[in-house]
Amino acid sequence: MSRSEAGMTAAIGEKRGYKLGTHVNAYLKRVWSYRLSYLFIAPFVLCFTAFIFVPVLLAVLLSFTYFNALQPPRFVGWQNYLYLLSQDLIFLKNALPNTIKFVLLVGPGGYIASFILAWLISQLPNYSRTVYALIIYSPSLVAGTAMVAVWAPLLMGDRIGYLNSILLGMGLIDKPVLWVTDPKYLMNAMVAVTLWSSMGVGFLAQLAGVLNVNKELYEAGRIDGVKSRLQEIWHITIPSMKPQMLFSAVMAIVGTFKAGEIGQQLSGTFPTPQYAGHVLMSHIQDYGDVRFEMGYASALSVFLLVMMYAANKLGHKLFGARGDE
Template identity: 30%
Template sequence: MAVSRIPGQRWYTPYLFPLPALALFGVFFAWPAVTAIQLSFYEYDVVSPPVFVGMENFVRLIGDDRFWGALANSMLFLVGLFPLLVVIPLLLAVLVNQKLPGIKTFRMLFYLPVVTSMVAVAVAWNYVFHQQGVLNWILTGAGLLDQPVQYLLDPVWALPALILVEGWKSMGTYMMIYLAGLQTIPTNLYEAAKVDGATSWHRLRHITVPLMIPYIAVSMTMAMLDAMQVFTSVYVMTQGGPQDSTLTLGYYIWSAAFEQYDMGYASSMGLVLWVLLIVMAFVNYRLTKGRTVMP
């Protein structure tokens, strides 16, 4: 790279500005990241000094049914969250992109769960999921359930219930990304299509979706990162139960580290998750042929 210096500027000036950021990067990202890699080859319980165990943590991981269960649950989150975070928000964005009086209020209401903490959201949904709560009233009333279900205490229902809560909480974020994208589409494109007799479904299918591909790509990457790292909702609502049915990778790593103080093993799982995320991000990038608006 040709380094063209601005007259009167000292060579080190460009390096002074990023110093605070670089210091934070070094202390709270690079150093811990190196420590995490190192730690995954050690056994460490915080009290006694770390003991080098080679690949033992990874060998243990392969034989650990709970790890595979957690990985499977995280994948289920990914599959379940995909429609909630990538598909539905696009439709919501199309809805709130209309020019209607009061549309901004609706936008804000749809976005409300994003603004509130996961803890508050979890508390709120506990009331919805209650045996005598609204959801049971609706589902039994509509004849979809014979009797009320305790969603968070039932191994079949708990995971779908958490996926619903996570998706509901984050939908607004994805809606806003799509909305920002939609507003870059020139309206005369739609008008021309209307003149040619295209129905609203055709306009969505042949104008909106193709032009939104870069935004869909961003959403997919973000949804993947979100889904694979689900933690707070599990911590507050189910603690991984019942019978490990909501044990996600994120929660298992946390519990191994800060409940069992098995730092080495937890780090090795974290490392696997890291590699997995990078691979998935790369695959996603290739699938969308790099047509993403953010790196």
């Protein structure tokens, strides 16, 4: 390379460096101009990083290792996932099917019940509306142990249990049913108790959505030929409260997938009888808290996270606005 070419190359390099420095300085000035905004979002960013991003990242990394919480993690590649999808019979025969069944019953069931109750309560006067909303919302505030204490007298597996006593008195059964210890009935009991306690923040969001629908839309609908309440709900109410319905759907999905201890609390055993109430959260607890196989428990957690993400994407498809995706 001649001296002239070398000089030209150096000049081009200096020019590019100058442009890069100018862009960096402009970017730093722009960031500094929004310093107050960054200060306000800093607590959220720090909490999100510390309690969500870092744990999820560590779970993904640990899922590729064998880690017993005593020795350093040992990299095993995809071995945990291969075992999960091919050799873990409890996962394949019990945890996964039970989770899918539980989610399909509790998720849509609780979601639809929340909307129906929210719509019915919205038709009441203000004072009655507040009282009924508090009554329906209050079970979601009950902790797991207290919730079981409420349901234990009803589902007790002898003649003293309220449900057995009523059914025996009506002649519908000839002997007491073990509602929470018989594998045939445990999942049904779990679904009933979880539905009872599922009217939480999602229910309040839907109630707020119904109450905030513009009343002029109903008047315009009547002019355009809307004749029944069902048509009002389908053509006016639901389209007008899609943001609240999306939020409620996300909360229902997350809450349903996270529910895992209710089967253990109802039956009083871990694992539940014949794994009848054994869901993915129970399986994670088994390997993480009992067996201390943290690597495999992390793989289960990642699998659960993928299921929740897929369910959330479905919720966005159904209830999200087109510009939100």
